Amino acid sequence: MEDLLKEFLTETSESLDVVDTELVRFEQEPNNAEILGRIFRLVHTIKGTCGFIGLPRLEALAHAAETVMGKFRDGAPVTSEAVSLVLVTIDRLKSLLAELEATSAEPSGSDGDLIVQLEQMALDGGAAPAAPTGEVTIGSLAPQVLERQLRPGEVSLDDLERAFRDTPGPGDKKSENREADRRTGERRHPDTGPAGNQTLRVSVDTVERLMTMVSELVLTRNQLLEIVRRHSESEFKGPLQRLSNVTAELQEGVMKTRMQPIGNAWAKLPRIVRDLGNELGKDIELEMHGAETELDRQVLDIIRDPLTHMVRNSADHGLETPEERLKAGKPARGTIRLSAYQASGQIVIEISDDGRGLNISKIRSRAIDAGLIAEGDHPTEAQLHKLIFAPGFSTAEKITSVSGRGVGMDVVKTNIDQIGGTIDLKSAPGRGSTFSIKIPLTLAIVPALIVQSGGERYAIPQVAVVELVHRGSNTNLVEEINGALVLRLRDKLLPLLSLSQLLKLPKREAVEGAADAETEAFVVVMQVGNSLFGIVVDDVLHTEEIVVKPVAASLRDIKVLGGNTILGDGSVILILDPNGIADSIGATREERTLDDFSRKEATVEDAAKSISMLMFRSGSTALKAVPLSLVTRLEEVDADKIEFSSGRPMVQYRGGLMPLVPADENAKLRTGSTQPLLVFTDGGRSVGLIVDEIVDIVEDRLEIKVASETPGVLGSAIIREQAAEVIDVAHFLPLGFADWFHGKQGASHEKRKLLFVDDSAFFRNLLAPVLQAAGYDVMPVSSAKEALTLIERGMQFDLVVTDIEMPNMDGYVFAETLRAEGRTAHLPIIALSSTLSGAAVSKGQRAGMDAYVGKFDRRGLLQALKGASVDMQEAA
């Protein structure tokens, strides 16, 4: 009886879940007799089984529900109220079942309230009296009662068999069925005849045990492979190869049994969304795509609640009411779209809605209230978006029964972190939000990169690894800013973290034979969510399929560790948790996102808004700043090494003497310690700018607020809430070499006239002095129109440097206009742009530009100018 009851409970609760989903579909498609038939049969089965086992209360309730369903089948109109009532009945059944499970006895009490309503509904619905409908279904139902219903995730051979049987007539009906399956994520239930018993119910424990054993087998196999690797002439080689293959297949097979379609986690959602829609007065369509995508059941269990929560969120916060939607010019019915697919060893799940998008200002004020950001902070939108994952964050104005249930997005993130997944979000005001979750296929066995640091090996899950960079002496130079390591990776700075520092490993001097070059030789570039960063390790050894074993409870508070594993050679190594590492790098660096690295098409506005500035102090406590891209290198030299030649400080640097120039007239050289320098190099010559202290590198929008009269200072700007003097690099360079710029000008003495067009005051301020210092007579103007006016008035120019992205008339049109005019047809034009894509460059060429230079590439600009001058001389 015990077993029978257990079986009954499992089957019935599964059936009820199906009824839930089907009812919601039925409400939308009231004419779909097939769905109704399925619901009817399920309810009937439940009723029958309850009667058989002797559960009168459940039986009576199921009977009343069945009667209503019978009316629907007889053609009674399907009203929302009726469906709601049946859904309520299903809920009641569920709660009775829960109690039954807990106490092993049907709870006493009566469901008269519901039964009366249901009977009333049945009476109102049709003229015919509520008659028992059992006899209608005898034929097809008898086997149904006894038959085991497919458990979600069971591989159904029945389906296959039926597919064969159905082959002669693959009509619309079948494809509709498939569609239905896809949408609901439910396995189809055999609806014709008794199916052969080709599936087995296997307890989850059994599968788990199998998985554990296979994991052990994989480890042992790895161990054997390691041994054989060392004995090249071993006779075990052949058999072991076979064992290895069989093990791999076995692993795959067992993994497969653990896989379940993600639709199982979605099964409850249509009902939830329907109820929410009614409750909130919103018209919501739930689209589900890729329900058949399979996931490890362990993973599935963990993401089930987060997914439900996020769909609730979308319905509650994301979507507007029909009135609001209509007013915004959108269809009254809002859409929540769930999709799942597999991509490169990960499962990607997206939850998107076409609602109002995240409310940035609300998030902002909420974040200030919650103390997450300060009043004066100016976080980027992406940063603000991220705040919704912070603990205790909720922007819901009123606590509804839908939202305020104490579960926030922080819980969602925690759950996803827990399984080594990442969550990301995109939102556009008025257009909706999309959350994308990436999770590993399985937790049990993952491919990992084995690295070495401080003499120990560590495993990094491959999913988080983007690329490996070998630290070279010339290329891929790792540099340091006040202790913070950075790597120049394709024109950008990648924040680096030394693994041995992160893990506080002992310094490695003691390790024998470890030459300096061998330590910290590799950078593992990792991506977690939107953050990109590098981990510096001593060596990258190999990749291996590792079996993840959790660390002991007493070690679980170490966030950077995700578990441990036993390698082929029998040693235990620790698995690093990419999420933990990303967290430890800190939020301040998180803003340097992958987008920064991959998005080459940044607009001028963006560039003007946010550029990397090197902050330092010199001569006083005031902060000074210089665009990082102008700085060639940051150096620290031994103060004792500084020599004086005719009263000017010099230092031996890279085989030559480098003059040193104070960044401020009050700046003093240090004695007896190291002297930090900013090195500017051009054409093989370097000048070191003497600074007291390098403070930080920040990315911020930069606007020169107050222009300066002081030589060497462009003006003052507010950078990260602090006033800073932006220094004029062009002022200092000639101080090192009197002929810094003149050297390149050849014999020409006459100053050439240069027209400099840029709408951004910042760039005009920044570059005009550079151009002047390069020996040009510069005429800065703020628009192409203004430039054309000057030319029309008869002003002569020898050279044009123009920005590309400008309002009204952009650089391309400007260039074409110049080319079209006889007088300016051969005027050298140098384009200045933050967009350096191939397409932009060729577009520039078509428009008649002679050169195309990156905005902060001062050296490139000077070279282009030089090139243009040579052309001019040749032409002359």
Add this chain to the structure above:
Amino acid sequence: MSKTQSADVEFVTAWIAGQLFGLPITRVHDVFEAERITRVPLARAEVSGVLNLRGRVVTALDMRRRLGLPPREDAKNQMAIGIDHGGEAYGLLVDSMGEVLKLSADTMDAVPINLQRDWAAISAGVYRLEDRLMVVLDVDRVLDFGKDTLAA
């Protein structure tokens, strides 16, 4: 007669810095030589690391550290007592193993009140053996090291 027999407890004994300790044999999974311990960075000082014991990952706990004693100079032949705690495998690193003793539960003394606090916290009692004293370790409290310090 049967009463005294049932009250007999068997202890696995071990030496740590010259002091004899006893652990109820029912709590001891096995005794093994701890080899190839992988250090766990950022872990509490008590955790020596993790090691592979017949395919199982065991967390090794340095009992000297746990008892606030200086570390052992000679790290060779490091013996460990395997304990299962909350479904996880731990190995308590001790200096050397002693014999298995069968003692009557009735003769155990309470922990002397003047015993140093961190010792008292993980001791269940003391046996007066003929030639020395044996401190009985409370295995669960020994392994709950994370919690007591966190609370402190």
